[in-house]
Amino acid sequence: MAAFSVTVGDDAIDAAALLAAFGRAATTAGAIASFAGVARRTGLAGESLDGLVLTGYRGVTLTSMQAIMVDARARFALDDAMIHHRIGRILPGETIVFVAATAGHRRPALEAVDYLMDRLKSDAVLWKYEESGDARRWIEPRADDAAALERWS
């Protein structure tokens, strides 16, 4: 049976375990694609980062991601898909977000993962900043994030 899940939480994400469980459940798929976003160890200026902090807003963060999933289901011929997004303080090297999709063939699975990530970057109700020593730097969408999103319009 097809399964489409969206999860937001502050627990650590084990991307390998999520992918293994997702793959076991995807009994009809001919293709499984996935992506894991990981907290960086260095900032734009090469500074060492101590962490990444993500904040959301009430239930709106989850509903914004559910809306992205609904759009992905309408757009691609998927059997299953998953978004698992972490919030709170994330240490360098830890997983921020895990996205996976299954389909009968590789193209919709790969494209759906790409699409889900582009949409999450620009439309998920989240904000984040990097910590380096006592400094924090808020991260906002860049021009290439907007260009990536434009590909799907």
Place this chain on the structure above:
Amino acid sequence: MAVIMVELCGRFADALGPTIAVTIPDDGLGILALRRLLADRQPSLARDLLNPRVRFCVDDVIVPDDANVLPGQVVALFPPLSGG
């Protein structure tokens, strides 16, 4: 007239605290007018409030500029979103 508390999110809350009190008419105020009112109240926000990626959320729904805010509604101001 009625006072509403506009919740600030992300870097806005970092810079200005969690809320800004705004007085609106009893029959409500348009989002565009609310943008202008907040820009007058907080000059440091003025440039951001011109950015269409800076959006308002009313009762847990992101709304367009032609929406209306009524007394008693929960209003939040979102900086540009940045997930993933």
